Amino acid sequence: MPHEDCIFCKIINGDIPSAKVYEDEDVYAFLDISQVTKGHTLIIPKTHVKNIYETPNDIAGKLFERVPVIANAIKKAFNPKGMNLINNNESFADQSVFHLHIHLIPRYDETDGYKLRWETHSDEYTQEQLQDISKSISNHLD
Numbered sequence: 092m093p094h095e096d097c098i099f100c101k102i103i104n105g106d107i108p109s110a111k112v113y114e115d116e117d118v119y120a121f122l123d124i125s126q127v128t129k130g131h132t133l134i135i136p137k138t139h140v141k142n143i144y145e146t147p148n149d150i151a152g153k154l155f156e157r158v159p160v161i162a163n164a165i166k167k168a169f170n171p172k173g174m175n176l177i178n179n180n181e182s183f184a185d186q187s188v189f190h191l192h193i194h195l196i197p198r199y200d201e202t203d204g205y206k207l208r209w210e211t212h213s214d215e216y217t218q219e220q221l222q223d224i225s226k227s228i229s230n231h232l233d
């Protein structure tokens with residue numbers, strides 16, 4: 092069911108124009124209007140799901156299965172030096188459209204418009220602490 096007021100559902104339905112890259116019965120891919128770098132593409136499931144937390148396995152499978160196809164098409168089109176896949180979940184993590192989407196951002200050089208750097212904290216954890224953390228997570232796998 093399309094979600095009322097969801098711009099990505101409206102894009103899928105054709106109510107809002109988009110630069111379509113790919114479409115099949117399960118997914119839709121189109122250019123991100125911000126074009127962080129040339130060819131910046133979003134791939135979304137046709138079923139409205141808010142973000143990764145609310146995504147059933149079958150929808151996730153169909154979505155991620157198509158990611159390499161789109162990535163390779165961008166690679167062939169523009170010959171980038173690399174590609175970043177980004178998926179933001181919840182406002183705090185910069186999600187601004189609440190319909191699940193994966194960003195495919197081809198990378199050309201240091202000044203291509205993409206900036207994401209993170210710190211390493213590997214020297215702050217012992218093996219035991221890492222084991223505790225991994226157990227805290229794996230205890231909650233359904």
Ligand code: AMP
Binds near residue numbers: 179186
């Ligand atoms: P996020 O911040 O991860 O939720 O990403 C949402 C993305 O949707 C942003 O990068 C926007 O540029 C993009 N976006 C919003 N509206 C449109 C639109 N009408 N067509 C294409 N991309 C859009």
Ligand code: ZN
Binds near residue numbers: 093097099101189190
């Ligand atoms: Zn939607």
